[in-house]
Amino acid sequence: MKMNRHYTEMAQSYLFSTVNKKVSEFSAAHPEREIIRLGIGDVTLPLAKPVIQALHQAVDEMGTAEGFHGYGPEQGYPFLKDAIRDYYAERGVQVASDEIFISDGAKSDLANILGLFGEDNTVLVPDPVYPTYVDDNISDGRRVIYAQAGEENGFLPMPDESKKADIIYICSPSNPTGAVYTPAQLKEWVDFANANGSVILFDAAYECFVTEPGKARSIFEVEGARTCAIEICSFSKIAGFTGTRCGYTLVPMELEREGMNLNKTWLRRQTTKFNGVPYIVQRAAAAVFTKEGMAEIQHNLDYYRQNARVIAQALEECGVWYCGGKNSPYIWMKCPGGMDSWTFFDWLLENAGVVGTPGAGFGACGEGFFRLTAFGNAEKTKEAAQRMKQAIASL
Secondary structure (H helix, E strand, C coil), X not given: CCCCHHHHHCCCCCHHHHHHXXXXXXXXXXXXXXXXXXXXXXXXCCCCHHHHHHHHHHHHHHCCCCCCCCCCCCCCCHHHHHHHHHHHHCCCCCCCHHHEEEECCHHHHHHHHHHHCCCCCEEEEEECCCHHHHHHHHCCCCEEEEEECCHHHCCCCCCCCXXXXXXXXXXXXXXXXXXCCCHHHHHHHHHHHHHHCCEEEEECCCHHHCCCCCCCCCHHHCCCHHHCEEEEEECHHHHCCCCCCCEEEECCCCCEECCEEHHHHHHHHHHHHCCCCCHHHHHXXXXXXXXXXXXXXXXXXXXXXXXXXXXXXXXXXXXXXXXXXXXXXXXXXXXXXXXXXXXXXXHHHHHHCEECEEHHHHCHHHCXXXXXXXCCCHHHHHHXXXXXXXXXXXX
16 A cells, blocks of 8 residues: 655645634633634625525426436536626637536636646746645645745736746636736736646636726636636635535637647546536526626625725725735735734734734745635624724734
């Protein structure tokens, strides 16, 4: 028996497991204290009414001989793929239904898509970065290098000829920083990837939060992306499917490497190793794109956007540097008083009863920064912002 020793090269604990452990220990020691969590990016508003109605109808269908659905197509039902195609078309982005693959979430596909690539590829990830990008590749034995981000580049790293890679991760709007690329900036990455034979894995999970003109929501807005990019997205943030589980991956027909067509190869992989997303969940996901569904979902997104504005305003009044918040549910703040990330985590918990996520958990370049999320309850978010203002003012 031989084990995959690459797991021993990963951090001993997943970032959010460490955060939860610290909060549990604090709660046990201070049961009288109310803690407000602005750490993990889980949504709090319920599913939209049209989504629930679609779920109920699909469940009723499953209880009839005529409406029963057994094994479905592993790549997703046409009704949902077509709805996603039309969603992109409304923004002027043309994708074909057979380029869309339905999944149980972006996190799964971000890991599973790596099965198309050899283990001897070099992977470039931004720093700071969503931790699973690194873990997914370390556990497979790939070499990981970093595109460093900081205040000087607005936490939007750009291509560097000295750092060539076979696989390039881009997350925009960024988790954790909330920074968003423009189409012109993404064009530089696309040209870089095409020139070097690289493949970009574009995480668009937060595209629905982009409202500012001139910011990109899809890498396929950029000319040349169809020969170098795969886009992975999720219903978790746009529609609150964190507990319902549904996402999708776009693999353009033009994308080929070493004589292999990645669309056909991904189809082959999915039909072998994936059973597909349940019919009732796909019906619920399709309801997201109805007129009624989008209206209620936009209301929910505005709720979270307002939370972000509340947090951002509090930081501005304290004179604390931050980015994100405007086109993202995340606010990436500089730790006040010169504190490092975990020191500030403990300090904020002790002095304000507020939980965030230490930036150091997202990479070396995240040290000295801190992530807050706008996905909480509105009243609790206002209270948390006020507590933070009072605590920081005391420094």
